[in-house]
Amino acid sequence: MRYLYAVMPGLSHLYPLVPSVRAARLAGHDVLVATSGGAVGPAAGAGLPVVDVAQDREIAPVFDRLLVDVLRPGLSDEELMGLMGAAFATIGDRMIDGLLSTALEWRPDAVVYEPGLAGGLITARRLGVPGVVHGVGLRHPTSWGMYGMGPTAARLGIAELPEHPDVEVRISPDSLEEHNEAPGEDLSVVAEVPMRACPFNGGGEVPDWALSRGDRPRVVVTMGSSAATTGEGRVLADIVRGAAGLDVEVVVTTGSGGLPDALDPLPKNVRVVSWLPLSELLPVSDAVVHHAGMGTMFAAYAAGVPQLSVPPTGGRPAPHEVTEARGAGLTVQPGALTPDGVAAALRDLLDDPGYAAASREVAAEMAAMPGPDAAIDRLTRLIG
Amino acid sequence: MRLLFTTTPGFSHTTPLLPLAHGARLAGHRVLVVAGGPALRAAADSGLPTVDAVPHDDVTRPYAALAAAAAERDIPPDETMRLVFGAFGEISAMMLEGLVAAARRWGADAIVYTPMLSSGPIAARAVGARAVLHGMGLRHPAFPATPALIEAAGRRYGVDAADLRPDAELVLAPASLERVNPAAPPPDAAVPTLPTRPGPDNGGGRVPGWALSRGRRPRVVVTLGSVPSHTDGRQDVMAAALTGLADLGVEAVLTTGGAALDTLGPLPPWARAVGFVPLTSLLPSCDAVVHHGGMGTMFSALAAGVPQVIVPTTSGDALSNAEVVEKRGTGLGLMPAALSPASLAAAVGELLDEPRHRAASREVAAELTAMPHPGTVADLLAALPFRHRIRTAT
Known part of the structure; x- marks a missing residue:
């Protein structure tokens, strides 16, 4: 089989698909990742063959603008989803021609896409091969990513946009989906392949101390590096101050950003790293504070570590509400966040055994769900 | 199961390990690559977690010495092999301490090593982990440990390095190639062999x-x-x-x-x-x-x-x-x-x-x-008996 993976140019879209691409490759299938912009390097850096399908088109500025737009105060959920849908459609339109021409050259037997890049389904229909939507966390329907693709369809001469894929690869476990208000695909018309999520956020060096547990409970703070997720540094500084007030070891990942000035001098029980593989760090940690990104949440679920969500925006689905409803963590809204509030929430997570x-x-x-190898075998039998 | 992978410094010494490492990971096992030099880059660029076994020295130094010797004069084949054994022995010695420290700290259950790295099985024995020889391709005899390495194994870790036979050998080459392989060592009844599909994996990158x-x-x-x-x-x-x-x-x-x-x-x-x-x-x-x-x-x-x-x-x-x-x-x-x-x-x-x-x-x-899938082989490794008594030297 030849599997073409179509991915939006973002790490949070790329990384959840990496285990599936790997598994397909290990099973002897030919694989190719089609993406663009900032995801091309990381796809190669994840050890995968990759094609840039929007080489000369602007991608990053669209995301940058979105990250500013979503912070406008007083946005309703609908307005927020409208902004995101429009940005995704802009990028989707810039990728669709390259995606189609790559697919026509490479001739995949199926197109696997993540819900953000509905152009994957358009490509599958154009080639007459199965379209497979691949979850990146909690279930999302394809219709969400198809929102705003009308003009693209008109440009391509497509009379009616496809609605449903043939298969949904689901990585979200049942007990989380019970609390997920956003529906996934319509399973009366779409076949479902469950697959264990194998959290991945890149390869690289693990420092000595992260190979085992420390003397004290370890709290990881990973808020990304954008102004949106760190609250222009203020939210990040308050989280670290709050966490450092407890008798714990705090590990802060800063990404491409640095530490806010407000954290100078840094409390003694805080370690700062730019990046670490969460798949290795979380299993030797006791709690994690994050910006409610799906990848980090699923890494925490997979490691069985309670989580404190600090979501920068609203929107649907609201993954932090699912975490709370499942009893696996708490939420503090950035607007109401204080160091004391963070300390109190973390104390709850560490001391009340219910969260752990x-x-x-x-x-x-999650561990009991079929592994990627079994899931790819099942997918291949379904569509082969 | 926790599988620690190690190899000699080199891109092509690392890529043969990648399918098993990824297969094990996808099958739910934990994986860590402990190596040095270009091997670290190759593993990280495949999306694997890594530890530098030789953080305070240049582990590729013995290669440079070897290349310099070869550039100076024409070296007869048997002397070339002696020099190659010496260089890989030196690299093995440089990596031993870092290997043992990482394996102990991380709690490795098995150390998967390549034939040129004689400190692989020593580290396994030092921490009480299974020693698993990864054949990389066609079977070749594992490189011998140098006298200095054997001495260090005994003195520092209480390991008798006279017998470095592994607990299992992964055979990556299919039978029809092994039948015509002039370099294959004779089979050892005491070492179970597990056929393992070799991949291939040449790393990721842009496809034009x-x-x-x-x-x-x-x-x-x-x-x-x-x-x-x-x-x-x-x-x-x-x-x-x-x-x-x-x-x-x-x-x-x-x-x-x-x-x-x-x-x-x-x-x-x-x-x-x-x-x-x-x-x-x-x-x-x-x-x-x-x-x-x-x-x-x-x-x-x-x-x-x-x-x-x-x-x-x-x-x-x-x-x-x-x-x-x-x-x-x-x-x-x-x-x-x-x-x-x-x-x-x-x-x-x-x-x-x-x-x-x-x-x-x-x-x-x-x-x-048709050879067994790497994920299946990882599961088999978890069920392996030990050949060697577990040592807990400190």
């Missing part, structure tokens, strides 16, 4:  | 548009592997290809491996030079490959069912690899002394014209596909 127990239940549930 | 499908002419790849200085030093192979293949009506793809190739002059319209393209993505659209005899390239071609010409320009296993390819009928060997545009054209022409080489290559490809 619920987190471990979800981890066990 | 033209490589997505076949061209109008048969496509021939000429590659001298992943070490730039080697490509640079053997531009005669590329030059022979550019002259010799001109009348074959083919499209030639030369991989530069980062070397400048400027002595070749402007390329003819039927040839193109590319930097790094993952061979696994390039070979499916190709009809023949000419290479230096590296194990990774050889196995990539076999897995893709593409016949090969080996010009064994490297020391080490290139000669025996060429012999195996010839005997199995999957390609031809062309000795560097006999290399000319005409002889290369004759060899490539034969591969393209006579279907038997492609047929044999496809047979081996099918044989490889």
